[in-house]
Amino acid sequence: xxxxxxxxxxxxxxxxxxxxxxxxxxxxxxxxxxxxxxxxxxxxxxxxxxxxxxxxxxxxxxxxxxxxxxxxxxxxxxxxxxxxxxxxxxxxxxxxxxxxxxxxxxxxxxxxxxxxxxxxxxxxxxxxxxxxxxxxxxxxxxxxxxxxxxxxxxxxxxxxxxxxxxxxx
Amino acid sequence: xxxxxxxxxxxxxxxxxxxxxxxxxxxxxxxxxxxxxxxxxxxxxxxxxxxxxxxxxxxxxxxxxxxxxxxxxxxxxxxxxxxxxxxxxxxxxxxxxxxxxxxxxxxxxxxxxxxxxxxxxxxxxxxxxxxxxxxxxxxxxxxxxxxxxxxxxxxxxxxxxxxxxxxxxxxxxxxxxxxxxxxxxxxxxxxxxxxxxxxxxxxxxxxxxxxxxxxxxxxxxxxxxxxxxxxxxxxxxxxxxxxxxxxxxxxxxxxxxxxxxxxxxxxxxxxxxxxxxxxxxxxxxxxxxxxxxxxxxxxxxxxxxxxxxxxxxxxxxxxxxxxxxxxxxxxxxxxxxxxxxxxxxxxxxxxxxxxxxxxxxxxxxxxxxxxxxxxxxxxxxxxxxxxxxxxxxxxxxxxxxxxxxxxxxxxxxxxxxxx
Numbered sequence: 039x040x041x042x043x044x045x046x047x048x049x050x051x052x053x054x055x056x057x058x059x060x061x062x063x064x065x066x067x068x069x070x071x072x073x074x075x076x077x078x079x080x081x082x083x084x085x086x087x088x089x090x091x092x093x094x095x096x097x098x099x100x101x102x103x104x105x106x107x108x109x110x111x112x113x114x115x116x117x118x119x120x121x122x123x124x125x126x127x128x129x130x131x132x133x134x135x136x137x138x139x140x141x142x143x144x145x146x147x148x149x150x151x152x153x154x155x156x157x158x159x160x161x162x163x164x165x166x167x168x169x170x171x172x173x174x175x176x177x178x179x180x181x182x183x184x185x186x187x188x189x190x191x192x193x194x195x196x197x198x199x200x201x202x203x204x205x206x207x
Numbered sequence: 208x209x210x211x212x213x214x215x216x217x218x219x220x221x222x223x224x225x226x227x228x229x230x231x232x233x234x235x236x237x238x239x240x241x242x243x244x245x246x247x248x249x250x251x252x253x254x255x256x257x258x259x260x261x262x263x264x265x266x267x268x269x270x271x272x273x274x275x276x277x278x279x280x281x282x283x284x285x286x287x288x289x290x291x292x293x294x295x296x297x298x299x300x301x302x303x304x305x306x307x308x309x310x311x312x313x314x315x316x317x318x319x320x321x322x323x324x325x326x327x328x329x330x331x332x333x334x335x336x337x338x339x340x341x342x343x344x345x346x347x348x349x350x351x352x353x354x355x356x357x358x359x360x361x362x363x364x365x366x367x368x369x370x371x372x373x374x375x376x377x378x379x380x381x382x383x384x385x386x387x388x389x390x391x392x393x394x395x396x397x398x399x400x401x402x403x404x405x406x407x408x409x410x411x412x413x414x415x416x417x418x419x420x421x422x423x424x425x426x427x428x429x430x431x432x433x434x435x436x437x438x439x440x441x442x443x444x445x446x447x448x449x450x451x452x453x454x455x456x457x458x459x460x461x462x463x464x465x466x467x468x469x470x471x472x473x474x475x476x477x478x479x480x481x482x483x484x485x486x487x488x489x490x491x492x493x494x495x496x497x498x499x500x501x502x503x504x505x506x507x508x509x510x511x512x513x514x515x516x517x518x519x520x521x522x523x524x525x526x527x528x529x530x531x532x533x534x535x536x537x538x539x540x541x542x543x544x545x546x547x548x549x550x551x552x553x554x555x556x557x558x559x560x561x562x563x564x565x566x567x568x569x570x571x572x573x574x575x576x577x578x579x580x581x582x583x584x585x586x587x588x589x590x591x592x593x594x595x596x597x598x599x600x601x602x603x604x605x606x607x608x609x610x611x612x613x614x615x616x617x618x619x620x621x622x623x624x625x626x
Contacts (some may be wrong), residue, residue, distance in 0.1 A: 109369040128530075161550055166293050179333065
């Protein structure tokens with residue numbers, strides 16, 4: 039099913055945010071929408087968005103490639119993105135992510151064998167006073183988890199495994 | 208003193224519209240629209256001496272006055288891209304006291320006679336964008352946004368726009384590109400956004416904290432505002448304190464408060480009996496201030512304002528104060544900052560794109576113990592060649608930690624290199 043068929047109301051609301059003759063501005067919110075179900079943007083969605091906004095598919099793809107929250111490949115259901123930048127690292131973020139790797143039996147950048155979690159190291163998330171911290175990206179949603187410990191993170195992953203919503207804190 | 212920006216610390220429900228209004232909310236916006244000329248609003252902000260809180264410290268009222276008269280439409284864009292490592296103040300303002308910020312956006316729009324404001328949030332602030340969308344809907348419902356506000360012929364709407372993960376979009380022209388649906392790469396200047404901005408129209412871009420100050424200035428006046436802070440850096444500032452301190456967090460203080468007050472009195476000092484070794488007052492973009500037995504008192508007694516921090520060899524920037532204790536070596540610190548800048552370089556201009564690539568190679572080699580003294584010299588030389596030759600400030604910023612660390616902490620590099 040095309041995006042236009044699936045999300046008519048959302049698309050209308052996105053267009054309403056920008057001047058009628060500046061449709062191109064809708065490309066970023068539309069890309070989030072395209073990522074909602076699978077957690078990544080398919081070639082078909084890129085082509086559809088390009089056609090909607092009168093852009094070349096290459097232009098849309100270049101935007102997907104430029105911004106880190108857009109993905110063009112499938113990963114785990116949840117992308118666990120741990121901030122390992124300087125302020126977090128001064129508060130133990132490197133050790134934190136290393137311990138998570140040990141507990142999950144994967145390296146940074148890899149996905150757990152059950153396809154649930156992809157562990158990633160990311161740049162500053164503006165939560166430097168609440169390190170260690172990470173964001174969970176799932177579909178088009180991003181949620182912060184701050185002042186975390188390895189134990190609490192593993193509990194969260196267990197809950198996610200059992201199908202709990204990511205709001206479990 | 209009660210908080211003026213972080214008002215939710217005393218009034219937790221101020222993020223609800225009725226509570227904000229009960230506490231004087233939107234009186235300033237109403238006063239501006241119903242009893243002041245746009246030029247008067249601009250003059251009041253100019254007279255207050257308010258300077259941009261995003262890092263550059265440019266006088267806000269002066270920035271507004273660059274908007275040419277008689278060109279329509281014009282735009283105000285609030286820069287909520289907050290991505291400098293060590294900065295987390297705008298997020299707290301928007302979460303805790305969103306209406307004061309939005310009232311600031313509204314007043315700025317009126318001052319330049321814009322009918323449309325955008326709030327550009329980094330993509331990671333998605334939940335926050337949803338909250339702001341709800342606030343904006345409330346404002347439309349209660350008549351603080353929409354057509355013919357307060358019975359005048361002034362109309363205004365404010366929208367949010369989410370980025371998707373790119374530090375460079377905090378640079379104002381890259382931010383505009385991003386709203387226009389393009390890759391967030393800086394534009395050549397001139398022309399400046401005040402003349403050719405969003406969709407080619409005159410545009411004011413202000414930081415969130417800057418705008419949150421505006422309702423206070425309109426309510427209480429420029430003279431009152433100038434009673435706080437210093438002569439050249441008037442007013443209050445939210446300092447984000449992070450790194451090796453007992454109590455990291457945001458602290459609202461008058462500009463000109465000292466490092467000692469922030470780091471020790473409020474921040475509880477460095478835990479575990481360790482010592483302060485370096486301070487990065489402007490996040491990862493800082494020159495690192497050397498702190499040792501000799502310089503300790505001088506640094507700690509330095510007032511944190513735009514001029515005095517410069518006098519001790521760094522910049523105040525967005526006032527994101529990262530404290531580094533003496534268990535860390537600076538070769539590790541600059542390797543961390545270089546990872547960041549290499550990742551965030553947008554790739555548009557060669558000195559930054561290639562410079563950050565090579566500087567990261569060198570900082571990694573040094574940190575891993577595979578370098579010689581010549582590599583440290585080469586690193587410093589590359590940094591000096593990048594500095595001042597880039598399209599925007601990101602390239603320059605990427606060199607600050609490197610050149611200051613090599614100059615001020617030579618022992619950290621001597622101990623790492625092979626003979």
